[in-house]
Amino acid sequence: MVSRPAEFVFEQTISFVLARTSTAFRNSLEKSMATIGLHAGQAFVLIELWKRNGLRQIDIASQLNLSAPTVSKMIKGLIEINLIRIQKEDNDARSSRVFLTEKGLAIRAEVETQWHELEEYTLGDLNETERLILFELLSKLRNTYTGRDQEEDE
Template sequence: MEDLLRLFTRAHKLLRAETDAAMSEHGVRVGQNLVLEVLWEEDGLAPGELAARLGLTTPTIVNTATRMETAGLVVRRRDPADARLVRLYLTDRARRAEAPIRKARRRLEERVTAALTEEERRHLGSALEKIIDELS
């Protein structure tokens, strides 16, 4: 099992570095692309809603949103029905980045899994989902 953990750690480190490099070409940091993907599907979510969808904590999303706001990717607005709530909305810059970021992620996924058969890709996805479920 120790070898498996070492492999996970090494793969994670390499994949994170490659993802960060691919995303930085579009002015986005690794992790921010995941927030963007959720907001591209449904804009105007509260940080707690984003956190629940991504399996993260609300403070993590708040910190990420602060950096994204500084980068011009999102704006915060009070909820018109409940002034206690803040919602995150995409900027035009973030909307323009959608197609290039999705393309970059597809290219990276294809590169990372190029040596795998289709069956191996399915098994890898299934195994990773089980690991995530176990640790969540």
């Protein structure tokens, strides 16, 4: 546990540094995805569909740990740029599934390129051991907030 100094200095806490780092990374991810016409959140929806095409919106929201309205807005944007389509269930008109279009499948290579470039920019100063340690530590923190292990998402 981090000891608390006599005069509390927010900037000297891990939570502060993590929050600032997260914001900076998210901004970089947003800029990177914008070069191919996406928002950062939309990339995460596509990643889920590349793993398992035909998910329900509620399943995507659950996997991303986001609210249904937030995911609905991202899906609407992806439909507008013809990367995904919605298909109603034959046996349940209330339920629908989200499918990638050909364009949605094809954009994966561009997303991967941007992702790799951002990954190298972000971790360029770290050696392989530091990268592995950082991955493990961030995964543990993520699990604290989501209540699930990384393996559950794969």
